Amino acid sequence: MNVAGSTIAAEGFGAPGPANFQYPELFSVGGVDVTKPMVQLVLAAALISAFLIIAARGRSLVPGRLQFAGEGAYGFVRNSVGRDIIGSHDFQRFVPYLVALFFFVLVNNLFASIPFIQFPTFSRASMAYALAGLSWIVYNAVGIHKHGLLGYLKLQCVPSGVGPAMLPLLVPLEFFSNILVRPATLALRLFANMFAGHLLLILFATGGLYLISDYGGAIGYVSGAAAWILAIAISFLEMLVQFLQAYVFVLLNAMYIQGALADEH
Template sequence: MSADTLNLAAEGGGGLFTPGGPGFEAPSVGIFFPSPWVDYDIPMTSGITKYAVLLAVASGLALLFLWWTSRKQSLVPNRSQSIGEIFFLFIREQISRPMMGVKGDKYLPLLISLFIFVFAMNIMGIIPFLQLPVTSNLSYPVGIALVVYVTFIVVGIRSQGGVGKYLKGAVVPSGAPGWILPLLVPIEIISNFLIRPATHAIRVFATMFAGHLLLATFAAAGWYMFNPAAGPLFGTISVLFSGASLLAFVVFTAFELVIMFLQAFVFTLLAALYIGQAQEAH
């Protein structure tokens, strides 16, 4: 929103039904490109953006959760340990074992960390005064997807006895006739080593980007339409419109929280799938 719109809203009218008032300005993609915070009196602050700060906050929340659920291990679990065990079993029974079987248990620390970290970055978008999901910046999902990418390649090489055997299993479909391999092998290379990591990162980025833009639009619309100073009739209508927008904002915020959880789940599920496939020759 423009400064004029905010000022008008602060004076009792958001602009709706105000003659000559500012028109509604929908949030643009500019909200995803915050200006760097630079304080020349403090060394090493040049180039720090809101994303970097929120990444540190998300990392702290993830570490705090892991510490809180594992700090006092006992035969009879306390409340924090019980929560940690429920979460552990959820990742194992819903992600690890279905994708990798019992052999996947050794990768549980990685999968648990991925889920918590991605979810923590996602929920930055609905925490008051923060309100920017870290994963709405493509570079962060790409970074995590690259970690998974390197992991499943290393696992594949180790599990299948060398680079050659792994690459053969990954790009040469078993049982395919030789005459069709010149067509299938390039497709498998592109699918397994280019499209797979790209879609792994883009899926969570695109969802968080679109969801946050939608929430920002409802918030801006509610602020703009709140104009009780427009008179008894139009003022009442504006308040009703603004209330409807606020209600939609609350509903979609709850819905977005579910989506944030599901995106962390899907990201971790795909990581387990890729690692599980790398362990087995195709």
Template sequence: MIAAILAAPYPGFEAPDPAHEFSPEPIWSFNLFGLDFAINRLTVLSWFASLLLLVFLVAASRKPKIVPGKLQFAGEGFYGFIRNGIARDVIGPNGIKYAPFLATFFVFILFHNLMGIFPLAMIPPTGSYGLPLILALIVLLFYIGVGIKNQGLGTYLKNLAIVPGVPPAMHVILIPLEILQKLIIRPFTLSVRLLANMFAGHLLLTVFILGGVYMLSQPAMLLKILSPAAFLMALAMTFFELMIQTLQAYVFTLLAATYIEESASGGH
């Protein structure tokens, strides 16, 4: 992207639209069972992030030792953090059985988020709505299944829709709101929160990088002198984005655990 800008004929400066990168042109399109599918750059980056995650998990769990090596220590650290810091603390002692599910979500989202600062990638697949939506729908189906398994179908549907301790007349208003909130709004906000943060982070990094390139390409000496400041800000924003990427993976996993706990216990 930057190389293309530097190659632009002087004095013009044709910067690409950063938002357009989340809707890239298809690399390959095909039809399967009457449905149209397309593979684009974000798809490839998602495959690459998944491959990196798979290699990391296999390397971390291969030939485990009592005194762990660096990769085994990192893998156990991720799992232990989610098991003790989220599954056990949020769901309770019974939450340990959900730790593999939650830990998988955490590392999967984290590796995909990190594509936003990965060299030559510089864009997170989670910044496009498709992937966060699919992840949120998986969480939705999972906590519905947990609720039905732990409470039974009838009790789960009752606890899903009815708020205890309110006047009967209020149920006319509250039942639709409860169903809307738990089955529609929850997955929507869960996905949009991840999408918005990854999208905004990419835009900020692009603004500072393109700003530095723009100032460097201008004839005014003052702009050339100030251009390193923009690149330094881009570097600082990269470290800030690393923190946000990790935090958003944690927040998504934490909220998923909260919804699972509610479904498992039948609480409101």
């Protein structure tokens, strides 16, 4: 767990904050400073690719454990997200994107719970907004490809069954909501959950250390031990949140794609 920037000093406890999420560059490539979260993105892509390749190699009618895990995860995203949300007519061509997106977000979230890494990649806002930007490009491109630019904008910005007198008010609101705000809210949801959960873990871990090592006494030892027990409990809760945030991120992507393909707003 990253505790750089949190001060545990004799004069008082320094609460963790945004400084705990700032990492110095590890090395530089072509003048670009590479940080730990950037390495985690590449590591996640490599791990996912290796897992899927190995799981698909030597496929058999009676799957082994790895093949069973891969097929289960693929089937979950394909059926519960792709087919159920986008619809049976169009969903299949988006399954590779949705599966890759789910695994990518999930592994980067789970990095927060893996020893010696213990940092959720998407607790850095720039990472979350970049991924949401990719989603924005995908679902808008899908809608424009099907309906044309003007037809897509009409479907997204002009509600059906609304009188002409209300259009000057509703059209800008719909454009703002459906075109501009979606990627921001998509990224903010992922970033805020990963940031808050990791910050809470740092607080209980460093707070427990402060209570035991600096505060001392019976109260300090009991309170510090309780803080560490809570940190362990929160760690398990965070694993559930990490999975749910990956699922929600992919679910919303599927909903936006379905909305872009729909013939009515």
